[in-house]
Amino acid sequence: MRVAIAGAGAVGRSIARELIANGHQVLLIDKEPRSIKPERVPDAEWLLADSCEMSSLEEARLEHCDVVIAATGDDKANLVTALLAKTEFGVPRTVGRVNHPDNEWLFTEAWGVDVNVSTPRIMSALVEEAVTVGDLVRLFTFRQGNANLVEMTLPASSPYVGKPSGLIPFPENCSLVTILRDGQVYTPTPDQPVESGDELLFVCHADVEEELERLLNPDSHN
Numbered sequence: 001m002r003v004a005i006a007g008a009g010a011v012g013r014s015i016a017r018e019l020i021a022n023g024h025q026v027l028l029i030d031k032e033p034r035s036i037k038p039e040r041v042p043d044a045e046w047l048l049a050d051s052c053e054m055s056s057l058e059e060a061r062l063e064h065c066d067v068v069i070a071a072t073g074d075d076k077a078n079l080v081t082a083l084l085a086k087t088e089f090g091v092p093r094t095v096g097r098v099n100h101p102d103n104e105w106l107f108t109e110a111w112g113v114d115v116n117v118s119t120p121r122i123m124s125a126l127v128e129e130a131v132t133v134g135d136l137v138r139l140f141t142f143r144q145g146n147a148n149l150v151e152m153t154l155p156a157s158s159p160y161v162g163k164p165s166g167l168i169p170f171p172e173n174c175s176l177v178t179i180l181r182d183g184q185v186y187t188p189t190p191d192q193p194v195e196s197g198d199e200l201l202f203v204c205h206a207d208v209e210e211e212l213e214r215l216l217n218p219d220s221h222n
Helices: 010-021 054-059 075-087 101-106 119-131 206-216
Strands: 002-006 025-030 045-048 067-070 093-098 115-118 137-142 147-153 174-181 184-186 199-205
Touching (some): 002 075, 093 101, 101 115, 199 206
Parallel strands (some): 002 025
Antiparallel strands (some): 147 199, 174 199
8 A cells, every 4th residue: 555644743754654564655745854854764755845735746646645644733734635635636545633623623524534633532532431431432533434433331230231242222323343351352243241341342323322322321311
């Protein structure tokens, strides 16, 4: 897979190293000469250019990229990069870094962003996930399909403790994908019971999140 990353700062370089380690081809783009440090990621391609300029993206041959990651420290630049990548070069998948939480609402398909990554939101979700029991916590949003990855630590008061997951009437547009228990990851089967303290991960439509929480933890809505 060929991936272009706009923004060759610490974030962009870290992403590049991970992708290269996983066998992908990576191009790092940055308009600041001081950010061009090939010795930091020697296996990547490097391009001194402005990712908001059409001519720069043409030079980067963006039409041959499978993914474009807009990872600069400027939300405006990330939005423009994603929009150009999607509309002018037909890049199949775009990822946009959200630097300021107030701008998160802009990072949608309307601006060419398939997936947005908001560090403040991720950190707050992880804190909630670590300390809450019985509340549904949204961990990640999949822009395509308007679905979310959500988590609940099953409380002892849940009416479904000890019951097979196949007998739980989950809402439509909702799927239990993983059970985390005692440091182990389990792929749920219909006859596998859920237990108090299990971390249940679901992919579900935003419209059914409240219904799912009410089903598994009725006490939260009393």
